[in-house]
Amino acid sequence: MKKTVACLLLGMLSQGVWALDNADQQRLNGIQQSWAHIQYELPEQQRVAAFAQLAAQTSSFTRDRPVLAEAWIWSGIVTSSWAGAQGGLGALGKVKDAKTDLEKALTLDADALQGSAYTSLAALYDRVPGWPIGFGDADKAEQLLQKALQLNPAGIDSLYFWGDHLYRQKRYAEAKVALQKALQAPPRLGRESADVGRRKEIAALLEDVNKKLD
Template sequence: MKRFLIPAMMAVLSSQTVAATTLEDIQKRWAEVNYTLQDDAQEKAFEALLAQAKQWVQAEPNNAEAYIWQGIVQSTYAGAKGGLGALGLAKDARASLEKALALQPDALQGSAYASLGTLYSKVPGWPLGFGDDDKAKELLEKALEFNPNGIDPNYFYADYLYEQRNYRRAQQFAEKALAAPARPERPLADAERRKEVEALYAKIRKKVR
């Protein structure tokens, strides 16, 4: 029995190591593409990164983290692409994130809720798209239940509240985003997100004075 158990355990550990490495690789590359590239170079890089994310999903079809990052890449690629093609990518991102929630709602500290909520907030509403402010609010607040101190969910919710003209409440969540603990494994993403939070905070401050 032990002879069969040991190889099986090794296979599980090997799979976990591959998944962790893939996650780190995609997170790092996403930050580079999203924050350091522009225009055609960025679109081509997102296309290549999406292919990598899809390979991960195909290799691990029950891994919620894979679907989360496929959805994140699809949604940010949509933002870079713009136009009619962006809506198709946004719909694909919604499907990826909904699949992640069906598999494991708490994966990556509820990141699927945060990303999906942002999609519902940013995509145009009917008849052009599926945008829905009420749905966005529900999802973004759910994300904060899983990760109340994270920079991303607090920033996304602050941005949503700003767009809803709820400036004082937006200020509270922007301040929480600025106080969020650093993520040592994601230095570029943290640095650039903090710049986004600071820019949002400056806009909010002009409204509350």
Template sequence: MRTLNVLLIMSVFPTAAFAETSLENLQHDWSVCQYQTLEAKKENCFSSLSQKAHQASQLKNNTNAPLLIWSAIIDSSWAGAKGGLGALSLVKEARNNLEKAIEIDPNALQGSAWTSLGALYYQVPGWPIGFGDKDKAEEMLKKALAINPEGIDPNYFYGDYLLKEKKTDQARLYLTKALKAPPRPGREIADNGRRHDIERDLASIP
């Protein structure tokens, strides 16, 4: 009877739901999807990873700020790969999870929630299509920089925001600082990929 009960439980809750996905696994798998996966396969890569991220967050009752942040980052990246109006539900869920993470711990992962939320606000279209807001974006990106002034991501995203606002001199300063950011142990794939993003931005400045 005990075996039958276990089988019944497993039929309702797949084995994957019992396996706790670590934050490090999510970070590594995201970097593979983002930087080592063909464009045509990125959407599927992020879709599968999103399921793992949401399961991991739900196992912690959605009270673990780092997992909420990474669930949001993955959904945002999935939205970018998906594109179009169909991506709006993903970025809205990402925004909600980032706001939850900030309520729990605004300094989690060196302020990564502020970085990701700021990035969403300048990349998502504004009203009436989406919730994009350039002023909110700058406010949040500055909060991220106040927490982690030397980090590669807050400097890159603020530099990228400034570049899109055609403030090229300021953009160059932050992008150059991002390029010189200290390496993150265990995040080598992400760091290398982000440096390519930074170099691309810098190359676009006259």
């Protein structure tokens, strides 16, 4: 029996898959809630410093639990949000760090958090300038988003970023369908603040889409 359990654990590690324990989950929940507070409730001028502090927490999480894809996903999300709050070419280094974290998460468990690494990485490819300044690539973003939608076809984030991608590609009618579906996404337990903020972003983007379709 002990040998069987040991083999199973080794197999999980070799595949890069590891489950969150209760302490990990509580830590993850705290990071998620702090992110939503900073992103959607803090004044803009306070976000850079707040994200810097939160990034220190996510970096600690990845150091303590390097086998957890979820830790790397949220390190990437927080770092990319920090870069977005900072803005300008000076934030490009943080964006590249976020990309590295999300790619690490994909090597550990691409299905973690319903494919959130795919969604967040796609957002970077959509928003970062292309070569020679950055790594932006709309085709790569679309490939990643398609994978995210396969894993989470009714998720608020996967549908929002898909709609945003379609809008950027001037595929306005398709974007409208995706965003309307995003507004119907089921609520996420413990992510209430994030859901409220995301729905406001969806509504604002949908308004822009409708103007393009008028």
